[in-house]
Amino acid sequence: MNTNEKDTPACNICKKSNVRIYRPYGFFYRPEDNRCNEHLEENERKYYIPCVIDKDGLPWGYTMVPKEDCDIFYNLPEAVSTGYGWDTKKGWVKL
Numbered sequence: 001m002n003t004n005e006k007d008t009p010a011c012n013i014c015k016k017s018n019v020r021i022y023r024p025y026g027f028f029y030r031p032e033d034n035r036c037n038e039h040l041e042e043n044e045r046k047y048y049i050p051c052v053i054d055k056d057g058l059p060w061g062y063t064m065v066p067k068e069d070c071d072i073f074y075n076l077p078e079a080v081s082t083g084y085g086w087d088t089k090k091g092w093v094k095l
């Protein structure tokens with residue numbers, strides 16, 4: 001598997017990758033806005049959605065993500081198991 005660092009989303013605060021990473025909904029993609037669930041502020045969480053990256057290193061629009069790329073996201077753990085995490089059907093849920 002070709003692991004290109006640039007294409008692996010990471011939290012811009014703690015630099016963790018290989019955990020679920022979120023990005024602001026509807027904004028032009030800026031990797032510096034990426035956050036893990038630990039570093040999302042309460043008041044900004046509702047504007048964030050899963051960051052699922054395609055083969056060109058760009059995020060899928062959330063509703064158009066192909067299942068195999070979606071599964072990559074869902075197979076990752078949340079950075080922390082407290083607070084809020086993403087549920088496949090419901091979106092943000094309290095963990």
Ligand SMILES: [Zn+2]
Nearest residue numbers: 011014036039
């Ligand atoms: Zn973080």
